Amino acid sequence: MDWQIVIDSLPRYAEPLWVTVQVTLGSAAVALFVAFGLGLMTSSKHLIVRTPARIVVEFFRGSSVIVQLFWFAYAMPQLLGFQFDYAIMVGIMALGLNYGSYSSEVVRAAIGAVPKGQWEAATALSLSPWTRTWRVVIPQAWPEMIPSLTSFAVMLLKASALVSMVSIIDLTAMANTIGRVPGNELLVQYGFLLVVYFILAWLIWSGMRLLERRAKRGIGIGARPSKKALADGHGVQASGGAM
């Protein structure tokens, strides 16, 4: 492979790289929001809350991302006369809703895995449903979610290449454009593309691993006793086993 060709075309990749990053981060944020919303709703004991959430989840999981992209990009403006101000919003919304629906199952499973005793203790202390959810249940479920959410985030990054199909110039679209110019060798551009996506995925993995370690410390796993306890000469006691 002739890497000189890539180096020569590097400046043209700067903006598409930024588009890919924006679409990935933007849709990840939407997906996280959607995942918690739908995940909490599908965990509800009330049928009236659970049912609509289930319908939304199954709809977005059951239909193709590409078709959803086309809907947001072309069908919605015609049907509703509504168009996003920025083209990348189409990609952010379609990917965010799709991956948010998938991830809501992760959120639901992690909430379901919080021991029953925790809910009972929250009831015994008369905590409101809000306090129970956000201060007791979610903080314990969160570290459990991170590994699965990481997989989804990496899949989301790779799926962001799909936005090139609705005329958004991301990395993939640019590689196609540059590669077709004679002398620029499509294979070289595609090879470069593989490497860039891999590096981006690696950045996501590393970031999420840090997050996971922090989250686990937040529930006392791998946490050191406070400085004060150490200064007083009290080390970590044998764990009581039950958590």
Add this chain to the structure above:
Amino acid sequence: MPSPTSNEPIIRFDRVNKDFGDLRVLKELCFDIDPGERVTLIGPSGSGKTTILRLLMTLEHVTPVKHPDENGGVIWVEGEPYSHMKKGGKLHVANERYLRRRRQKVGMVFQQFNLFPNMRVLRNVTEAQVHTLRRSKDEAEAKARDLLELVGLSDKIDNYPNQLSGGQQQRVAIARALAMDPDILLLDEVTSALDPELVADVLAVLRDIAETTSITMLIVTHEMGFARDVSNRVMMFDQGVIVEEDTPDRIFSDPQEVRTQDFLRAVLAE
């Protein structure tokens, strides 16, 4: 039924039924508990003791009976309906909002401690004070520090629960329940999950609380020595009914019913 006193009972079970599927765990159960009384519930497993505590903590709900005004099936606490609420002069099954208000005066310590693992010891004890009782953070922390000192864990304030032994965790759980100033404290086999050498510390703390406060206690335990020391009354359950009840001295030294005798012989032989 216990002899009536001048005080209104703090807890009254009036013909309470509780079914789990086809199984009737409590059968038209009636009993009164006076304010400040400490009552131990004993009996073979499956006799309904823990269900009574869970009903009082509203973790379970009574099996509704038709026309509760005449037929009972109602739990009363502090003279007010508890499992039910008055609406238009009649008793209806209590809704969640009513229960959330009423259960604030009831506290519970669990067999498995159930401390919040995501909070350090101090916050385990302050969290509900701040969010449920709306105490200021300073007030809640002062109270928590006092109680953690009472249970002998002042030096563990900044640790996470999983850095503590089972006995220490259970003592934090006791402090957490007391921080809510309950009128009624429910102790559900609080030493059953502990290693034998850790039981004594937990029981010592509870003895101390029993001696120095007037909190009404309902205790489910297999520690007969503890039951004898702290309780005013022992109720023997079998298959959802009270077989026998008496002072601890009488029930442990001279049980009248065959089922009580058999049960005590089995437990004390362990």
